[in-house]
Amino acid sequence: MTAALDVLNRVFGYDEFRGFQGEVVDHVVTGGDALVLMPTGGGKSLCYQIPALVRDGVGIIISPLIALMQDQVDSLNSLGVRAGFLNSTQDFEERRLVEACYQAGELDLLYLAPERLRVPATLDLLDRGRISLFAIDEAHCVSQWGHDFRPDYLGLSDLHERWPDVPRIALTATATQTTRTEIAARLKLTDAKQFVASFDRPNIQYRIVGKADPKQQLLELLRTEHKGDAGIVYCLSRASVEKTAEFLSANGIPAVPYHAGLENRVRAENQARFLREDGLVVVATIAFGMGIDKPDVRFVAHLDLPKSVEGYYQETGRAGRDGLPSTAWLAYGLQDVVQQRKLIDTSDGDDAHRRRQSQHLDAMLALCETVSCRRTQLLAYFDEDAEPCGNCDTCLSPPESWDGTIAAQKLLSAVFRLQRERRQKFGAGQIIDILLGRKTAKVIQHDHDTLKVFGIGEELTEAGWRGVVRQLLAQGLLAVEGDYGTLVLTDASSAVLRREREVPMRRETAPAKAAKPKKTAAAAVDMPAEAMPLFEQLRSWRAAVAKEQGVPAYVIFHDATLREIATRVPASLAELGKISGVGEAKLAKYGQGVLDTLGAEEVPVEP
CATH class of the missing domain: 1.10.10.10 (Winged helix-like DNA-binding domain superfamily/Winged helix DNA-binding domain)
Incomplete structure (x- = not known):
């Protein structure tokens, strides 16, 4: 663990692991297979990134998110990690350069989409290098009747047969016990050690309201509680996505649509804008969001009923990855139930599949109709016990039965x-x-x-x-x-x-008024009011640097890090290096810019 802790501090700028991150890292570093369930924002990526940096060879990361690989690689490169990807967005020369770096051992991590592992040339390439581990991200995609099923994931069980001595780690933020069993069986990880974290996201306030005029209700929410915030709005149909994005834009809320019917160029551009711009709202079908690393999404809203609690949890988990207060808001009405029941009756699959779909919907309806704490109901679905949270609509404004x-x-x-x-x-x-x-x-x-x-x-x-x-x-x-x-x-x-x-x-009762979520261990440092102007100056500096470099602002520093900087006001590079989230590479690259923004003179770091 000495080497792992050194990488954690030197590269990522953190002094200690969270939860059981350290146990997972130690297990994989020593060659063990693992199945990891950890909520979005819980730090899953460190569980494979650090072992890949500690072990000899290149970590192969299998991700279904071609459109996001560039941003993931940019984030790692900004930390001084040698990362690359191979996917269909690259031309021949770009792919050839990455392949050469891999064979020469000049990469720490290589990202691949699962479909590339069905190409013999890719398998031959991997044979010509040294592999430190395989990380299968978004592992729930292997669940055949799950909410994000990807057929190409079914072929990933072959990895162990071709490279039996390479440890594998499968990770997901959402899985019931049944889904975990299915993941382990389909990926041939039945002997892997399982690590299951709490599914609780205490910084997220869950609220479900009766659907009246949903677009107007959404507009009121954004104007009164989330003015200028980045967020995601989910709709069931492409037509609803387009109309809602137009409605928000016409009412002064910057918003863009995202669905599979848009041209690839438009879809990629809208996703890039969402990642790089502050305060943009993306209105989307469920085609959007998996793997989104943007930490400062302050709300996730649903204008239509999700098909399952797993899907709902996965989507709402994209809010508040930085641990700061965020909202999960859902407008729900009679027509939602009618529509979802009809979709199940006309869906593909056999009677057993339709029964499973009905069970998923029943659980989602139970969450909507509960008179008890939403969070306890949500966590019970994942076999986790919890006390009433005091931070959901049914706790803040208890409904009558x-x-x-x-x-x-x-x-x-x-x-x-x-x-x-x-x-x-x-x-x-x-x-x-x-x-x-x-x-x-x-x-x-x-x-x-x-x-x-x-x-x-x-x-x-x-x-x-x-x-x-x-x-x-x-x-x-x-x-x-x-x-x-x-x-x-x-x-x-x-x-x-x-x-x-x-x-x-x-x-039905009057909608609960927004309340500030309870303080949590995951939340960032409380920032005094007098630090707010400095925090905004740091955000402006970060935005300018991000624009100049063509990367999302969070690649430079997360809000949580800027909050701590604005609160502690470090006067030297040595003091800045002690801030959580400031590793060696970022200190060297951005340290002087931060000090200039703070108005401090550089004091060289002592050797």
Whole structure:
């Protein structure tokens, strides 16, 4: 560990490992295989970067993120680490130069996309060099029915057969016990030592709100709580991505779209802008985000319901990688449930696959509808126990629960009478009109004003009844059928109609006001108010340097490092070198610029 700690301090500028980073590093350095689960922002990359620098040879990093390899390599090069990549974005001469460096042992890390390992020429190239380890990043991509499945990951099990003496480390931020078992089996890592960190991200405030006018609700959130912040907004469809990005831009929020339907050039440009510019919002489908290293994403918003808790956790984890307060915000409504149920019914795969999809959605709905702490519900999904956090909407503004049995009976009776007596099926809107006694043209056309249930639900508003429908769907007491989202009874409905089952429901409350998350060990140094002007000067200096070098600002220094510099105001290079995140290469490259910004004169580092 002496060599590993020396690299940690000299190269990365940190004095000690976090959590079980040190255990993982020691295990891999000594030649052991590992499966590592660590939340986004927990420092997974150090678990393979440091062993690659300590062991003889070149660390081969397998990543699905071709578009981000350049930024990852830039970050390492800024630390003095010899890193390169091989992918389809390079021309012949660029690839030839990287290959020559690899064969000559002049690289510390080499990034490859998984599909390149199916090319015989790549395998031959690797045979001509010395490999220190294989790191399989985003290992959940091997899970065939997971949220980010990549077929090329299935071939990575062959690495051990071709290079049996090279240690392998598979890493992911998101996996249940079932997914972990699948990863280990598919990658032939069943004998690997598993390291599972806490999934808790205490700096993230989880909030789920009822969907009314989602774009307007989002705009209010950004204007009141995240003015000038960088963030990600997820939408289900490409059309929604385009419209939301246009809406935000028209209302003074700098925003760009990102989805698979855009030209490659536009998509790459928008991603590069997001990484390099402060305060830009990217509106995207789930095609965006995996592997994004930007540490100062202050919010992740969802305008549509995610398909699974794993996907939701993975996406929200892109906020607050620097440990500072961040928001995970989701707008959720009845139509989301209807749409997701319909997508499952029409999805590819067999009945077993559709059952798994339904189970994923049920868990996501349970998270949305819970009256208890969101964080405890989220962590329980990953088999982790936790106390109420005091930093989610249900803790800050506890919702009421009420006995919705009678309301459920009324609504299910309306569906029953249409389905069984009239041989008709309708969506939620028509059924709610019947319960409220509305004599609409459609109600009169079908003689629904003559039903016994007509007008028996006037105790609730339309919004209240929509909440009842949504929660009945969430509890499996009602189902969606067909292209038009008609409501039908389930096997469980009869128990409610026969008064054999109670139906507890969540009563919607006013949205919780934003609250500053509790202080955490991961959070950066608290910065006194008087240090803020200096912090902003350092940010301006960093932005200018980043623009000049054509790299993201966080490649120079993270906000957390600048906060500590602004607070401690080092007066010499020696003092600056003691700041967390300032390694030897960055001290030599940027130290004088920092001191000039602080107004300090250089005091040479003592030999």
